[in-house]
Amino acid sequence: MQHSEHDDDSARDSYDTRAGGELTPAPGENGAYADDTGQDVGELVGRIVDDGGNNAKLLARLTRAMARSARAAGVKGVAGGRWLTDLFTDEIAPRIPVRDLGTLRQHHNGLDGEELADALARNAAAATTAVGAAGGALAAVQTVAPPLLLTAPAKVAAEAVVVAAIEVKLIGELHEVYGARPAGSGLERGSGYLMSWVTKRGLDRMQVGASLTAVLGAAAKAELRKRLMRVMGRHLSTLGPYLTGAAAGGALNRSATVALARSVRGDLRASALPVGR
Numbered sequence: 001m002q003h004s005e006h007d008d009d010s011a012r013d014s015y016d017t018r019a020g021g022e023l024t025p026a027p028g029e030n031g032a033y034a035d036d037t038g039q040d041v042g043e044l045v046g047r048i049v050d051d052g053g054n055n056a057k058l059l060a061r062l063t064r065a066m067a068r069s070a071r072a073a074g075v076k077g078v079a080g081g082r083w084l085t086d087l088f089t090d091e092i093a094p095r096i097p098v099r100d101l102g103t104l105r106q107h108h109n110g111l112d113g114e115e116l117a118d119a120l121a122r123n124a125a126a127a128t129t130a131v132g133a134a135g136g137a138l139a140a141v142q143t144v145a146p147p148l149l150l151t152a153p154a155k156v157a158a159e160a161v162v163v164a165a166i167e168v169k170l171i172g173e174l175h176e177v178y179g180a181r182p183a184g185s186g187l188e189r190g191s192g193y194l195m196s197w198v199t200k201r202g203l204d205r206m207q208v209g210a211s212l213t214a215v216l217g218a219a220a221k222a223e224l225r226k227r228l229m230r231v232m233g234r235h236l237s238t239l240g241p242y243l244t245g246a247a248a249g250g251a252l253n254r255s256a257t258v259a260l261a262r263s264v265r266g267d268l269r270a271s272a273l274p275v276g277r
Contacts, residue, residue, distance in 0.1 A: 042091035053127035067154040098172030121261035124170040128253035176266035202267030
């Protein structure tokens, strides 16, 4: 992946602030919109997830990429939430790496069963906490640098998609631990894990690939949009002054991730014993 080209994006980007928020799409040169920003967002989210959410510099770069993507989408797509939903399903979700059981055991010193599930939930909660803290720290900088306040709404969207990606990854790996990997291709399973995140429930391991290909229809995408908007609403707390936003964002993320893991694990325990137990 090539990432250095984005280092000076903040100097090149221009913003339309007439509606008071950076996510208001602004036309580019000659009124044209860019259409190649989604892949940048997907790659950056993947890197942040791999970094455990604890990389404020990458989060700042993602914020700028989200701003460019929003401008490319247009006012209607952004305002209705379709932009964020399509971006997540098309560019981010396919890049979320879900490790298989063997790899998980290897990465966690041979842990298995409930102990492995505990470790995954604990690590995911730490990662989403770090995202909230990093976002709050960025907001603290923006408080004393007024021009950067223009990026605040894009920052909230960036935090939301990173947290969602961390939690979708957690859900997929919990299904591996509990021997509940659904049938189908990796893409089909990924769609299932995405809807598991939306509903906060474990998947029925007897679901077949054909059923998973249909889970992201119009109604399901509407539910996904609502879920992403709720996560964005939670991240508005990170816009508090100085480091109050960091503390609030981290605590809210941790609580939500812990609750999600508890709910999904409860469903998976009911249908299958953890492998190795």
